[in-house]
Amino acid sequence: xxxxxxxxxxxxxxxxxxxxxxxxxxxxxxxxxxxxxxxxxxxxxxxxxxxxxxxxxxxxxxxxxxxxxxxxxxxxxxxxxxxxxxxxxxxxxxxxxxxxxxxxxxxxxxxxxxxxxxxxxxxxxxxxxxxxxxxxxxxxxxxxxxxxxxxxxxxxxxxxxxxxxxxxxxxxxxxxxxxxxxxxxxxxxxxxxxxxxxxxxxxxxxxxxxxxxxxxxxxxxxxxxxxxxxxxxxxxxxxxxxxxxxxxxxxxxxxxxxxxxxxxxxxxxxxxxxxxxxxxxxxxxxxxxxx
Amino acid sequence: xxxxxxxxxxxxxxxxxxxxxxxxxxxxxxxxxxxxxxxxxxxxxxxxxxxxxxxxxxxxxxxxxxxxxxxxxxxxxxxxxxxxxxxxxxxxxxxxxxxxxxxxxxxxxxxxxxxxxxxxxxxxxxxxxxxxxxxxxxxxxxxxxxxxxxxxxxxxxxxxxxxxxxxxxxxxxxxxxxxxxxxxxxxxxxxxxxxxxxxxxxxxxxxxxxxxxxxxxxxxxxxxxxxxxxxxxxxxxxxxxxxxxxxxxxxxxxxxxxxxxxxxxxxxxxxxxxxxxxxxxxxxxxxxxxxxxxxxxxxxxxxxxxxxxxxxxxxxxxxxxxxxxxxxxxxxxxxxxxxxxxxxxxxxxxxxxxxxxxxxxxxxxxxxxxxxxxxxxxxxxxxxxxxxxxxxxxxxxxxxxxxxxxxxxxxxxxxxxxxxxxxxxxxxxxxxxxxxxxxxxxxxxxxx
Numbered sequence: 001x002x003x004x005x006x007x008x009x010x011x012x013x014x015x016x017x018x019x020x021x022x023x024x025x026x027x028x029x030x031x032x033x034x035x036x037x038x039x040x041x042x043x044x045x046x047x048x049x050x051x052x053x054x055x056x057x058x059x060x061x062x063x064x065x066x067x068x069x070x071x072x073x074x075x076x077x078x079x080x081x082x083x084x085x086x087x088x089x090x091x092x093x094x095x096x097x098x099x100x101x102x103x104x105x106x107x108x109x110x111x112x113x114x115x116x117x118x119x120x121x122x123x124x125x126x127x128x129x130x131x132x133x134x135x136x137x138x139x140x141x142x143x144x145x146x147x148x149x150x151x152x153x154x155x156x157x158x159x160x161x162x163x164x165x166x167x168x169x170x171x172x173x174x175x176x177x178x179x180x181x182x183x184x185x186x187x188x189x190x191x192x193x194x195x196x197x198x199x200x201x202x203x204x205x206x207x208x209x210x211x212x213x214x215x216x217x218x219x220x221x222x223x224x225x226x227x228x229x230x231x232x233x234x235x236x237x238x239x240x241x242x243x244x245x246x247x248x249x250x251x252x253x254x255x256x257x258x259x260x261x262x263x264x265x266x267x268x269x270x271x272x273x274x275x276x277x278x279x280x281x282x283x284x285x286x287x288x289x290x291x
Numbered sequence: 292x293x294x295x296x297x298x299x300x301x302x303x304x305x306x307x308x309x310x311x312x313x314x315x316x317x318x319x320x321x322x323x324x325x326x327x328x329x330x331x332x333x334x335x336x337x338x339x340x341x342x343x344x345x346x347x348x349x350x351x352x353x354x355x356x357x358x359x360x361x362x363x364x365x366x367x368x369x370x371x372x373x374x375x376x377x378x379x380x381x382x383x384x385x386x387x388x389x390x391x392x393x394x395x396x397x398x399x400x401x402x403x404x405x406x407x408x409x410x411x412x413x414x415x416x417x418x419x420x421x422x423x424x425x426x427x428x429x430x431x432x433x434x435x436x437x438x439x440x441x442x443x444x445x446x447x448x449x450x451x452x453x454x455x456x457x458x459x460x461x462x463x464x465x466x467x468x469x470x471x472x473x474x475x476x477x478x479x480x481x482x483x484x485x486x487x488x489x490x491x492x493x494x495x496x497x498x499x500x501x502x503x504x505x506x507x508x509x510x511x512x513x514x515x516x517x518x519x520x521x522x523x524x525x526x527x528x529x530x531x532x533x534x535x536x537x538x539x540x541x542x543x544x545x546x547x548x549x550x551x552x553x554x555x556x557x558x559x560x561x562x563x564x565x566x567x568x569x570x571x572x573x574x575x576x577x578x579x580x581x582x583x584x585x586x587x588x589x590x591x592x593x594x595x596x597x598x599x600x601x602x603x604x605x606x607x608x609x610x611x612x613x614x615x616x617x618x619x620x621x622x623x624x625x626x627x628x629x630x631x632x633x634x635x636x637x638x639x640x641x642x643x644x645x646x647x648x649x650x651x652x653x654x655x656x657x658x659x660x661x662x663x664x665x666x667x668x669x670x671x672x673x674x675x676x677x678x679x680x681x682x683x684x685x686x687x688x689x690x691x692x693x694x695x696x697x698x699x700x701x702x703x704x705x706x707x708x709x710x711x712x713x714x715x716x717x718x719x720x721x722x723x724x725x726x727x728x729x730x731x732x733x734x735x736x737x738x739x
Contacts, residue, residue: 006537013529013562123549125557125583132563132735141529141561214526217553217583225524260530266521267493269530 005137010261011254012140016148018253020206020213022246023151024226025233026158027202033240034175034195035093037100041084041108042230043223045200048080048111049073049207050218051119057126065128066211067146073204081200085193093192108223115220123217147209154205155246158198162242171195175240236277238290247288251276335381339670341366341660342390342414344404344429346421347636349396355421358444358653360637362389362418364630365657368618376661379668387661394420398428405429409436415670416440418656419459421649423447423466423496430459437672439663439679443656444649446596448499451699458672460663460679460693461700462656466496469594470504470544472705473570476719477542478511480730484541484567486516490531490555492547493520497572504544516540525551528558536564541731546571552593553583560587560735567731568592576708576715589712590732594705597651597688598715599624599643601706601723608685611722617658620687623651655688 028042039045052073053066064072084107092099130142162168173181174191182188206226215222233252237244255273260266280288343362346355366389369376375384390412394401401420408414409432417433419426419442426445433440440459442450448465450456464472470489477484487508491501498520508515516538521531532555535543543559543566546552552574559569568590574580575593602620609615618626620643627650628640640646659682664670667678680695683702692702707719709728716726 006533009533009562010530013533017527017529123553123579123583125553125579127583127585127587129557129560129585129587132561134563139561139563141558144561214554214558216557217550217579219550225526256527257530261533265519266525266531267519270522 006262009138010257012138013261014254014257015250016141016144016253017213017257018250019148019151019246020144020209020249021229021233021253022249023154023202023209024206025230025237025245025249026155026242027199027206028227028230029234029237029240029242029245030158030202031196031199032234033242034171035089035192036097037089037093037196038097038104038231039199040101040104040227041111041223042199042203043226043228044108044111044115045077045080045203045223046207046210046226047115047218047220047223049077049204050211050215050222051115051124051207051220052076052204053208053211054124054126057128062128066126066208067150070150070205070208073208074201077201077204078197080204081197082193084200085196089196090189090192108227112220112223119220121219121221123219125215125217126211128212143212147212151206151209154202155242158202158242167191167194171198232273232277235287236280238287241287241289244287244289251288335383336385336415336670338386338388339376339378339416339664340388340390340412340414341416341418341657342405342408342412343418344392344394344401344408344420344425346396346425347393349394351396351421351425354444354647354649355396356637357647357649358421359391360630360634361627361650361653362391362657363634363636364626365654365661367630367633368626369661376664378664378670380670390414394425396422396425398425401425401429402432405432409433409438414438416660416664416672416675418653418660419443419445423450426450430456434458439672439675441656441660443652447496448699449495451694451697454697456698458676460659460676460698462659462688462691462703463596463652463700464703464705465699466499467503468703468705469500469572470570471507472719473544473592473594473707474504474507474511474513474542476707476728477568477570477730478513480728482567482731485513486538486540487513487542487544488517488535488538488540488566489515489544490517490519490521490535491545491572492523492525492551494523494547497545497547500572501545523547526554528554529562532559532562532564536562539566541567543569544571546574548572549574549577549579552580552591556580556584556587556591563735565732565734568728569732570594570707575710581710581713586738588710589738590709590729592707592709592718592728594707595648596703596705597648598706598708598717599646600715600725601717602687603685603689603723604687607722611685611690613683613685613690615686616662616684617654617686623654623687627654651688655686655691658686658688659691 028039031039053069056064056069092103133140170186170191174188233248234245237248252273256269259272260269345359366387370386375386377384392404394404417438417440419440421444423445426442427450434456442461446466448467489501491497505515517535552571570592575591576595581588605615624640631637631639663675663679667675683692690702694701704720708715709718717724718728
């Protein structure tokens with residue numbers, strides 16, 4: 001019999017990690033939903049976000065912690081995203097999906113190698129921690145909790161953006177029907193640029209936040225892992241769906257926590273969540289929240 | 292008939308006589324040739340050729356450069372200050388010559404280069420390349436040609452397992468020592484730990500360390516309460532650590548490389564998991580570990596082959612009852628600095644902290660080679676290898692003694708460090724310790 005404290009602990013761990021995973025997948029999902037481009041460089045954007053927080057922390061002498069650094073890393077991510085859109089993605093956005101896939105693969109390699117050249121392969125970590133809160137025997141790591149809260153806040157903010165504002169509604173319109181949206185007077189290319197920027201900004205935010213949870217030591221090579229992870233989560237939840245990304249993230253977080261923490265060897269966990277993803281896709285090929 | 296037979300007999304005798312004369316002439320000619328043309332006594336080579344391939348490009352480039360810097364430092368030290376190595380068979384000192392090529396950190400290239408070294412350059416003895424993977428690949432070739440090789444960067448036990456090699460000698464501690472040596476230390480502390488948890492990255496090196504640690508823990512009468520491998524690249528350790536925490540171990544051993552060590556440390560703090568000690572592979576002694584974690588890195592233990600402040604001096608050797616051989620630690624650093632100025636390979640040595648353990652391993656391997664040649668008094672591979680079995684001495688790198696059957700290092704003791712007040716302190720072996728271990732470590736709450 002497993003003690004209820006253990007169960008509660010595992011549940012909390014899973015939810016906290018899952019919330020952050022949701023944010024990780026969100027940026028990928030938005031870009032795909034709006035312009036049908038699979039952003040292979042998503043993980044590399046996250047890596048840039050993590051380094052942004054790292055250098056801000058180092059050069060401010062520890063004043064700007066990764067949570068505060070979001071104020072800089074998010075706009076920076078937006079600028080980087082829009083720039084990459086105008087310079088590169090705009091040329092292939094109407095082409096078959098394979099073209100954009102190849103292009104983003106190139107962008108990913110370019111970013112990772114530039115980072116390697118500029119910052120070397122030395123592992124970096126931000127030595128900033130907060131104490132943990134204990135309730136009875138249950139421990140809640142404050143740093144992760146804060147990262148989780150910020151991740152949920154960003155997701156909620158995006159929800160408001162997409163449902164209440166003009167530009168948000170325009171993005172949704174474009175994602176539903178490109179032609180109809182342009183006939184209604186929406187500048188589709190600008191909306192594409194905005195969405196790509198938004199996706200990159202979210203990736204930067206996620207990158208900053210993971211330095212406070214799972215990425216205590218990172219190097220320029222971490223991108224590939226997160227691209228794959230976010231792709232799984234997004235596919236599980238339904239590519240292009242915001243709610244799907246969040247739910248997919250929570251599911252993966254909980255699976256990791258429950259299986260690895262209670263029942264089975266940790267080495268089998270990735271196999272388990274790929275199996276679950278497979279089963280979901282078998283019965284609902286568009287993903288859990290996909291249309 | 293009769294006359295025919297007689298004639299025939301004479302004919303045969305004649306043929307015998309001719310054959311006999313030819314044989315005699317050949318023997319005389321051969322002896323004369325041997326007597327006049329062959330040099331008297333064994334040939335005296337001009338120099339002792341020591342060959343190796345080393346990684347100057349590719350993924351081991353930096354470590355390869357450090358190794359080569361030390362090897363060249365040794366060459367110059369032997370030739371300039373000692374006037375060579377005395378070989379009894381020739382009755383004189385012979386200079387050494389290092390012949391090296393860049394193997395690009397590739398096994399295939401290294402294998403080709405060693406064949407070239409043996410067949411074209413005709414080396415007398417060899418040093419192994421850097422890393423376990425490359426050493427594993429090239430040693431069978433050296434063995435095939437009966438060239439004695441000295442391993443300075445191949446720690447894996449696999450290289451020497453089951454008497455795989457007859458002519459190779461390991462100078463550094465094998466992988467089985469990494470965590471086992473720490474357990475030896477923990478067994479001397481009070482309160483004596485009884486419950487050990489071992490978690491490790493499920494790849495070759497960490498797994499072989501973990502297996503040896505499990506055996507050692509049981510040998511020391513401790514219980515292994517948790518033993519689990521995790522996949523390479525695992526980021527979120529909280530599920531695993533939560534499971535381990537439930538079992539309340541006294542010590543957590545394992546890890547893999549630097550990112551794992553940092554993740555295990557920070558995430559243990561996050562879930563308030565505080566055993567009496569953490570001892571993790573590879574990452575802990577690196578300065579990056581402290582930089583990434585700050586004060587949270589305090590009290591973590593890590594095993595390492597060598598640390599500059601753990602140098603063995605002639606006094607320490609005397610205490611251990613062993614002969615001290617080769618330069619003192621200070622002299623060694625001086626030689627490294629000189630080598631960098633001359634060849635521009637490796638890095639400049641301004642203070643003891645600049646010396647890497649790769650420098651020390653490589654120089655120590657050269658010293659073992661030198662000692663073995665001196666004692667053997669010949670360049671005959673069988674005799675050199677046989678002498679290595681008898682050697683038991685101490686250099687600035689520590690003890691040297693091999694298992695005669697396999698060539699595996701059994702004398703050298705790894706060093707265990709612990710971070711204390713932002714400094715790496717040597718806590719084991721006691722002979723070279725700079726501080727006492729802080730055990731049990733204060734809880735995360737006490738540390739703030």
